[in-house]
Amino acid sequence: MSAAAALLALLLSTPSAALDARLAAAPDPDPGSFPGLTLSLGPGRPVCGRVTFDRRKAAAGGLIFATDAGEPGDEEALRLSEAVIARRGGLTSRAAISARRHGVPAVALGRGSWDAAGPALILREPVFGADARAGGLTVRPAAGERERVLREGDAACVDAAAGRVTIPPAEEADARVAAAEAARAFDGLRDEPALERWLEAAPGAARASALMRELAPRALEGGISEDELATVERAARAAAGGAGREALARAERRAWARAARAARAELSGCAAAAADAPAADVLARLSGDAKSLAERAARAGRIFGGGDGGLGALARACEAAAARRRKAVPASSPSLDDAAAAAGASRPEAVELHGDAWRWFVTENGLGEFLARTLDDASLGLRRKSERVRERIMSGHLGADTEAGRAIVAAAAACPCLVVGDDATFPAADARGALAAAREAWAASWGPGPLGARLRAGRGASYDGRLRFTRAEKADVSGLLFSRDPGSGRRRVLVEAAPGGIEGVLAGDAAPDRWALEPRSGRTLEFSPASADGTPRLTPERLAKLARLARALDAWRGGGVEAAFSFSGERLFVHHARPLEAPRPPRPLSDPFSPRPSAEELSVKPVR
Secondary structure: OOHHHHHHHHHOOOOOOOOOOOOOOOOOOOOOEEEOEEEEOOOOOOEEEEEEOOHHHHHOOOOEEEEOOOOOOOHHHHHHOOEEEEOOOOOOOHHHHHHHHHOOOEEEOOOOEEOOOOOEEEEEEEEEOOOEEEOOEEEOOEEEEEEEEEEOOOEEEEEOOOOEEEOOOHHHHHHHHHHHHHHHHHHHHOOHHHHHHHHHHOOOHHHHHHHHHHHHHHHHHOOOOHHHHHHHHHHHHHHHHHHHHHHHHHHHHHHHHHHHHHHHHHHOOHHHHHHHOOOHHHHHHHHHHHHHHHHHHHHHHHHHOOOOOOHHHHHHHHHHHHHHHHOOOOOOOOOHHHHHHHOOOEOOOEEEEOOHHHHHHHHHOOHHHHHHHHHHOOOOOHHHHHHHHHHHHHHOOOOOOOHHHHHHHHHOOOOOEEEEOOOOEEEEOOHHHHHHHHHHHHHHOOOHHHHHHHHHOOOOOOOOOOEEEEEOOOOOEEEEEEOOOOOOOOOOEEEEEEEOOHHHHHOOOOOOEEEEEOOOOOOEEEEEOOOOOOOOOOOHHHHHHHHHHHHHHHHHHOOOEEEEEEEEOOEEEEEEEEEOOOOOOOOOOOOOOOOOOOOOOOOEEEEO
């Protein structure tokens, strides 16, 4: 058997029976809760705030931006919002592309109408009757609908992981928004005395409950330590007072149950991912992440009074599956090029620009001291740190007369091309465009999501600025594929595709066809055409190729992947592949580009 055939068999072998093992328990929706399509996970936890329909207000930061599907001119609003609510649109909409690029949670409701009398979104909320028994199950029968109106300045919560937008009851709105703002300030400062002072400033069970609701998912993701959480929980009980402590305890149990349920849904697929993993390094990441999550759950569960939420058992199942798989796989996973080739796809010709250009840019613009000072400034929250760094990157000098600029121009000799960074991809028509695209790609990696992950790992400034300049292939159809549902994590392949090159798709300007595919066969489960006559832009044969690619990339990554693709005739190209999950502290993993060069190698390296 050839090496390529062996790799193909490894990546595409039949998975374990637990392919789509998800917990059956469904979340209990709150009143004013509307399901939708997850466009971007952001930090992976619910985000609450005040809503604005004004892009200028959204661009000032701190608000949730409500839009139709994102329009030209919305980029700053989408980038600086705490979250995005889109009335419509799919995974290649402008709102979705921008939100994922900048780590902002976003949900498309797929419903609602605009109120012509003012900036407001009119929604129809289903009303359910009392619980009833049917066929041995407890059900809540539908009992009609009622109108809900989301207006400028109203409170809303965007839970991208659940694909849900909630409008809190009026009596809870102020407390939910204030607690969310306090928790976001803590994300950057890690100063639990500030949370204690916040509770003491206006004591009461409502504010204390809202704060603990914010902290429950943070405890699971490592955003607050056990000692910090215990300190704040004691302050919350004191702020609730004797009369409010039972209400606080109920709220804490409910918050912990919600957070643990979301974590279980994530971890339930770990054993299946381990059974498919192509190498020991992927297995180490999967089992290590599962163990860390279970340990955090056990510590936080002692404080919330809910145990580990069942995560310990799932982590042990994941480790057992990883132990069985380790005997059959090599130590290191294949490169993205090899994973794509194993699925019958190609990577475009490219030039890799390693970290020298970024280091030169930092030196030439005196950014080193600024970065250290900004990241160490305890008075700045995460979003403000991110914004300050981005402003300096975007205002720094990057011309063809600089060392960094010359390296970029040399790498971009084959433009038109795509400039692929760790966290974003931008098209460039020529050398001048490549300079702008490189700057944008660097700035994207200092967004709140990637920066927050590095800060939690104690590696805030540890960014090497690698870029890949890939030739823009002529294509008849291009799009994005997702190896799993971005919200639920279900193993079904989502594809959005439109005629032409990948540039229009990445700009959010495409009007795509949409598919949901069965991952093993590529069989169409759902199809939503963009054309009036309903003619699909991808044949069943091409869809089968994309499903095969999705399986290979999912196995290569050991988790959900978003990939940009193009068809040129029957040749399938992969432009980039990125993990779907919320940003986390970096762990050693196979390089998504090529291996790092030695000290003797040049900064610019052609790839064939």
